[in-house]
Amino acid sequence: xxxxxxxKNPDLVEEKHHRIVQAATSxxxxxxxxxxxxxxxxxxxxxxxxxxxxxxxxxxDVLFLVYKELNDQYxxxxxxxxxxxxxxxxxxxxxSMEAILELVRRNPQKYLFLYTESKFxxxxxxxxxxxxxxxxxxxxxxxxxxxxxxxLFHAPEPLLAASIIVFLLMLEPLRxxxxxxxxxxxxxxxxxxxxxxxxxxxxxxxxLPAKTAEGIASSVRGAIARVRKRKGERVSxxxxxxxx
Numbered sequence: 001x002x003x004x005x006x007x008k009n010p011d012l013v014e015e016k017h018h019r020i021v022q023a024a025t026s027x028x029x030x031x032x033x034x035x036x037x038x039x040x041x042x043x044x045x046x047x048x049x050x051x052x053x054x055x056x057x058x059x060x061d062v063l064f065l066v067y068k069e070l071n072d073q074y075x076x077x078x079x080x081x082x083x084x085x086x087x088x089x090x091x092x093x094x095x096s097m098e099a100i101l102e103l104v105r106r107n108p109q110k111y112l113f114l115y116t117e118s119k120f121x122x123x124x125x126x127x128x129x130x131x132x133x134x135x136x137x138x139x140x141x142x143x144x145x146x147x148x149x150x151x152l153f154h155a156p157e158p159l160l161a162a163s164i165i166v167f168l169l170m171l172e173p174l175r176x177x178x179x180x181x182x183x184x185x186x187x188x189x190x191x192x193x194x195x196x197x198x199x200x201x202x203x204x205x206x207x208l209p210a211k212t213a214e215g216i217a218s219s220v221r222g223a224i225a226r227v228r229k230r231k232g233e234r235v236s237x238x239x240x241x242x243x244x
Contacts, residue, residue, distance in 0.1 A: 001128040003061045006054040016055045019045050021069045024062045029109050033063060033120045063117070064125040070114055071132040077103055078139050089147030090197065096140060097193050100169045105185070112173035137162045144200060155200045165196050 005013050023044035027036045038059055042052040056062055077099040086092035104111050121129060140162035147153035155161045171192060172185075179188065 001064060001124045003055075003065060004057055013055060016047075017065050018069070019047070020052065020055065020062060021065050025066050025110060025113070028063075028066065028117060029113050033059075033117050038062075060122050060125065063120060064122075064128070067114065067118070067121065067125070067129045068132070070110065071129065071136070073103055074100065074136050075132075078136065089143050089150060089152055090201075093140070093143045093147065093200075094193060094197065096143065097165065097169060097196060100166075101172075101189055101192070104169065104172055105189075108173035108176065111170055115170065115174060133166075137166050140165055147200070153200045161200050165200075168192060168196060 003017070007013050007016075020041065023046075024036070024041045027040055027044055036059075038052065039049060041059070041062060042049050045052065056065070078096055080095075080099060083092055083095045083099065086095050118126070118129070137159070141158045144153055144155045144158040144161050148155050148158065169192075172188065176188075183191075
């Protein structure tokens with residue numbers, strides 16, 4: 001889907017679209033898509049209604065631009081030098097997950113919105129957004145396939161594995177309320193990454209780098225100690241681990 005504009009300068013269009021997205025995102029998160037008016041978006045973007053309509057045709061265009069910018073951020077994060085130059089598929093997968101989790105950590109409400117308001121995208125916009133999300137899943141699928149070829153992963157269904165991982169990376173905004181009181185963010189972050197790595201490594205888990213193999217154990221020790229201390233309980237690490 002391409003948003004029609006009356007302005008021919010692509011740099012100016014990009015600049016104004018970004019301003020519109022920043023203003024609209026805050027409003028959509030706070031009020032929801034339908035209750036937010038075009039006038040409110042124009043005011044928040046410090047633009048007149050006439051100027052706003054030079055860059056978009058409707059509120060549907062604005063919603064699409066919000067989703068597009070979020071997906072563009074995914075693509076940019078997954079194109080970083082640290083990921084491209086990762087030493088092996090394990091390191092590349094870990095770096096890719098960390099890149100997405102960092103985006104989510106900065107503004108979880110924005111990504112919660114991405115899932116809850118997608119029902120308001122029109123057919124053309126939804127088709128475009130799903131195509132963009134498919135590229136993100138493809139990125140993870142390629143890594144998993146590469147790891148399987150190098151006998152590092154055991155993932156006979158790489159597409160399904162990639163889809164599950166991409167969904168789990170949204171765990172904090174979608175389901176974080178179920179565990180925030182029990183675990184601090186750093187523990188949840190490490191646990192999620194190691195959970196995904198161990199899941200696709202299967203019996204080959206012993207081939208993972210030492211830092212990864214030790215990740216869950218060390219994270220569990222530190223997190224359980226902090227959790228039990230907050231609760232005023234004296235529980236051994238072994239007993240605490242059984243409760244995970």
